[in-house]
Amino acid sequence: MPDPNKTLSPSERILSSRRDFMKKAGLGTAAAATGVLAAPAVVKAQAPIRWRLQTYSGAPLGAHVIKPQVDAFNAAANGEMEIELYYADQLVPTGELFRAMQNGTLDAVQSDEATMASPVDISVFGGYFPFATRYSLDVASMFTYWGLGDIWNEAYSEVENVTWLSSGAWDPLHVFTVDKPIRSLDDMRGLRVFGVPTAGRFLSRYGLIPVTVPWDDVEVAMRTGELDGVAWCGFTEAYEVGWADVCSYALTNSVTGAWFGSYFANTESWNAVPPHLQQLYRSTIDQSHYYRAVWYWGGEALLRTTGEKMELTSIPAEEWATVVSDASEFWDEIAASSERAGRVVEIFKQYAAAQEAAGYPYR
Structure with missing residues (x-):
């Protein structure tokens, strides 16, 4: 049971207040x-x-x-x-x-x-x-x-x-690392990360190495050096499940929003x-x-802004723009894999174009 006299850290206060709100709101x-x-x-x-x-x-x-x-x-x-x-x-x-x-x-x-x-x-x-x-x-x-x-x-x-x-x-998807900060695409090279297959497949073109382990073993694998980090989640999840206690760095560049x-x-x-x-x-x-x-x-x-457990790092915008461009090529590769996959990618393209054309607050 939590100690009522304990002084909570900023992240603990955030998590606690949100849990209470969810309960009270039903x-x-x-x-x-x-x-x-x-x-x-x-x-x-x-x-x-x-x-x-x-x-x-x-x-x-x-x-x-x-x-x-x-x-x-x-x-x-x-x-x-x-x-x-x-x-x-x-x-x-x-x-x-x-x-x-x-x-x-x-x-x-x-x-x-x-x-x-x-x-x-x-x-x-x-x-x-x-x-x-x-x-x-x-x-x-x-x-x-x-x-x-x-x-x-x-x-x-x-x-x-x-x-x-x-x-x-x-x-959203961010990359969190134990002791190796990512400040350029080159910094990804050789990092062994736990993550979902498609994102891992895409990020592997920058030298990231996707590693599969049971979910409950991820934290231990990071502590023992088997993993250098995770490319699996956003900030909420990293703090909630304890990975923020192991990782020292959080890359702010998001590979996708949900x-x-x-x-x-x-x-x-x-x-x-x-x-x-x-x-x-x-x-x-x-x-x-x-x-x-x-x-x-x-x-x-x-x-992301007030959590105290990880240092934020970023890949410069001009360098990250090459990743966005590469993603377009990746979309076309997947679209060519089947007629149905092509229809999905076409929806992604049409939806993104509509959001961009609509402007704020959509894009």
Whole structure:
């Protein structure tokens, strides 16, 4: 239990105040679910439906990106259904999440496509796709109004026994390093970092070396020198999960503005859920998207400017402009990989052009 007499550091005060606000506002809590979504109290004779859901995230991060949604659903399901939540690698390795869901070992999964090796031609867009977004709202906008949702539905309709349910935004991507500051592209060369596959693939052209380890082993790997840092998240997450305690430097240049994450279900399991509980599950997913957007955004600027644990470094604008240019070439490479991937990239281009043309506050 926290010591009430302890003097909190700036970052501890920020994290603590935001946690308190989320609780008081009822964002993602069971109280909110029971107050808004709860069904009438009816005694059910049959046993409840039970699901096993595993997320890509470890427990400290999962407390924000998935647990509020599961708690809200369980509270509002009125005993008709219960979801058991498992964190990264607890039941199956993260790289096997998709297959485990497909064969029924898991009923549901929360992850990006790239991290869990989803066998669709759009999997490269899950996680961090370089410069595809600038703000978290870009993700929801493109899925809802620009056609990405239709493409995701189309892709997963071709996959046996897996149903894609929804995609949402997480945090921006920064690079955090233990003891080697990045002040130029050359400084990336040889750095071993933990990160999501697509961003790692892109950044490897500057000499960064993507390394895969279990999520719970990342901090130890940085302390022992197996990793030089992480290219996995933004400032909110780095502070929340403790990586800011290990890393001394934070690169302010962002590779993209928001991570694409999705909710999936085993199709047989999904079809066995009655319509009213399917709707409840979708509603708590939307609640989760909202919770994460507030939670991440509420910490990025504050922890970047007043967090005391990492020194900020930057790659000069003129040098970073070459990275942005390289990303355009990367987009075209991916677009050529399949007709469907080409449609996704075309949406990215059209959306970015519209935002630039609109100007402030969009770009």
